[in-house]
Amino acid sequence: MVRLMSHNKMSYLIPWWDDYVDLNYDFIDDEPTDGIKVTAHQIYDDPPYDGILVSKAKIEENKKNLRRIKKTGIHKYLEFEGPVFGDCGAYGYIKEDVPPYKTEEIGEYYHDLGFDYGVSVDHLIVKQFEEQKHKRYEITMKNAERFLDVHHSRGYEYIPVGAAQGWDTTSYKASVRELLDMGYQYIAIGGLTRSPTSTVLDVLRAIQEVLSNKEEIGVHLFGVARLSAIKEMHKLGITSFDSASHLRRAWLGAKSNYMLPDGKNYAAIRIPQTDRSPKARKILNSGRIEPEELEAMEEGCMGLMRMYERNKADIDEVLEAIVWYDSIIDAKKSHADEYLKTLKDRPWELCDCAICRDVGVEVIIFRGNNRNRRRGFHNTWVFYNQLQRILEEEDTIKQTTLKDFR
Template sequence: MDKRILVVTSCTGEKKQKPVNQLLLDDFKDLEVLKNRESELDKFTAGELYTGSQHEALMKGVRQYRDAGAKIDVNILSAGYGLIPEEKEIVPYEVTFNNMDANFIRRWAKQQGVTEDLKVRIQNYDLIFFLLGDKYLQAIEWPISTRDDQKLIFFAGESSKKRILLEDRNYMLSIGEKEAKKFKFGLIGIKGFLFAQLLAAARKNPDEVWTAIDQDPALIREYILDTINSEKQLELFTEDNSGLLKFHSELYPVADHLVSKNSGKDFHFFMPENDDRVDPNYDFLKDFSEKTRNPLVNDVYAHQLFDQPQYDGILISKVNIDNATKQKRKLIEEMGIRKFLKLPENYPIMGDCGAFSYIDQDEPPYKTEEVIQYYEDHELNFGVSIDHLIVGPFQRDEKIRDYRYEITLENAKDFIIKHREKNCGFLPVGVVQGWDPVSFRKAIEHVISLGYTRVALGGLAREKSEVIYEILKEISPYIPNEDFRLHLFGVARDMRTMRSFHKLGMTSFDSASPLRRAWLGTGHNYHTVEGKHYTAIRIPEASETTGRVKKMVLEGKGEFSQYKVLEQKALSALRKFDRKEIHIDEALKAILEYDEMLGENREAHEDLYYELLMERPWEECTCPICSAIGIDVVIFRGNNRNRRRGFHNTYAYYCQVKDMREKMMKDIG
């Protein structure tokens, strides 16, 4: 069966006709206005209207390919018209995503239905090629769901790699200034030119070429280079071309010889314990908790709100217990840590010291004997040796760096010796620190020589994924066997990145990031299982005794009664919107009035809130929290909403972890 091919390219500023009364952005905002304005202008098919160099080079190749009797479809992503087939009749206009900011691109593309149209269009194709710049890629909500037998192939610049390579079956040919210079074609049009070369390679035997590409997308590069070579369009093509048209199938690729011996064994997510509890009886309509309740006894953890924990284990730091209230420490002593955490028996607990708490001290405040005793007294499953962080200024000072490095290694040695002497019940984990791939690798080699079969990398929580990737690549060849386990402290990334880390030896990790993002920053407060993030709607409590409203009233910025009226109006509008009693615009207006009174960034919030309310993701989620409290899960307001949203985010992330684990098991089996 012939492969079905679709190419998605972008509109261009250059057009066959550019009348003074061509359409502008405002003309597209109202369908009636658009219809009237279109009647004033000449119509062209989309395929013939655009005259930019990318479009012309592409369509020349498409015509030659079709003249040979082959089939291919072209769609154009237009900043004015949305996603349109080449045969659609349109009129001249002047609108481009290239001069819009990210928030406006997202909202405008949503109004045009770009992503939804694309999902429908691609269903009938086997290979879908995208010739889009980064701004146009931003108009599509990635990752986009596809059939298991489809492949999405991007001709794009290196800067788009993180946006593209989020999903399996996504591939990318890197195209930029180097390729434009080498192939003697303008930078703006180079993608169209190179895709035309691919079509030239496919003309003689389309089925054979597309089938080969479907089986191995990396062959695209060879087909293009062979075509250019054969047409002798390059004078110096005898030079090494390994740096041209780099092909990517993963953001962090792992060559076969680097896949660790323990890859495919474990993939476990631990949740750090930081008193993340909520009142199970909280009244969301009245914003009321019983003041006489004992939160340590009454309030519940995330794993109590779900049928089972949304993680594979708990990480608890000694410093968190040492610094706890007397009441909490007493309850832990009486109940035991597991019962206090209300954690099922089959979920492991890992203990460490909490190195970030003493980062500014010359030496860790703990000794091996007391840490071991702490792990034993609390019957933990895993105990981590004492480390001293080498980050920031401590990494830049060579003397301090080396001193902390040696302290960490000496503590690991002392830890495993005393663990053996005492015949402890917990499994020992040797933690290492470093400042570059080689220092981490040498530390790993050392602790392995001490007899550790479980090692953890510390100090990487705030590092970029690229840095962690290089460290793991250095370590991977030194992992001794399939029984070795490697933990990453404080590191949680998207699943494709974590899969690469796993191939390089990582078997477990911990992070509170999905939970904390619920109330930190903008744009990533509410997560979906599919990997999309939204901003929660900020409606802070109007209180005369605490919080932002009290502060603003004291500063003379309005009367308390004004804030209270706007707060209640915003909450009421959201609930009416949730019940579908009012339109989105009415709800948004009430929310933004309170935003404005509070001095919030109204313009930035408007687009983000609009996206959230338009898509209503809480209705699609089946987790117990979204099912129970509905729209309250996306309201940024107090612990009982914000932390529940964090619990939901952890659930969404853990769903991705489990899905990745299932895929790994299938690959092994």
């Protein structure tokens, strides 16, 4: 059975990066309890994404997992009922002259593991290897052609997806045209993850000229999920896209680790574990502070945050303690302004997702996998809901315009 994505709705896929948390984590003692690990779609009643993108390069990192997936199939392994989209993970071999995968082997791999969609073996065209652009384009196109042959001759059930690569609007357009001529019903646009939104939209507009009046064609956009561009992406015929950026911003960067549905972003408050954080260890190794002293600061900060949640601590008192601890761990920059905003607005009380309701203030504390990744799941949930709202608005506009027209 192949699980299909609807072409009428723009589907959001989450890239699979082994994002697990401990289901019954003990936040007070900071200890896992029974070792049961869960990911976002096992925490939320409805998955905060429409499908999962699984890259071969990623799952191959762990040979034991790969053997397990071969045995159980990809859906069972992920405990996920929705569509699973497979690709090779071209960023993983960006520096190689040629991709490390053969088309026949990949075609069979998607089939054996039970993928719903499988992308042909592509090769990224990037500035760093500018002189190889024509060669990489040719590799991508030849592999796509062969991939479709293999898919047909072996009668695989999954949907074959032709990868498009390019270096400017003309080459992307040519690439999509070639894929359509080969007979692809689903194409995937690669290589734009790191491009500015204006460049992405320019490429999509160029591609649209080739795609116009071909509503049956599915188009996936790799690695771009910018809310500012969603409406435009939708209009330009994108039917699915993936990105982990909202998940990962939970622990990357210092200013917008926690998103709210109204578009406001907040810094998470850093209270690293003295016995686990590499920065804390460095400070302790330098001998500038005694372990007991640092531990007492850490415990004090955690205690104050929990008291603040219950309105039993004063904002100035909490801020002073966390900024002081922060300055010992990371003397380079002060996050005081961001922390003040977070403490003042208490954003964790404004979200009613299952995670925020369950763990409360812990979600805003920048500390270890169980808090940071939960915050990432929350962000993904917020993003997904924002996306649904935008798409519904678009649908309403479309319907009203049609009605007026009639």
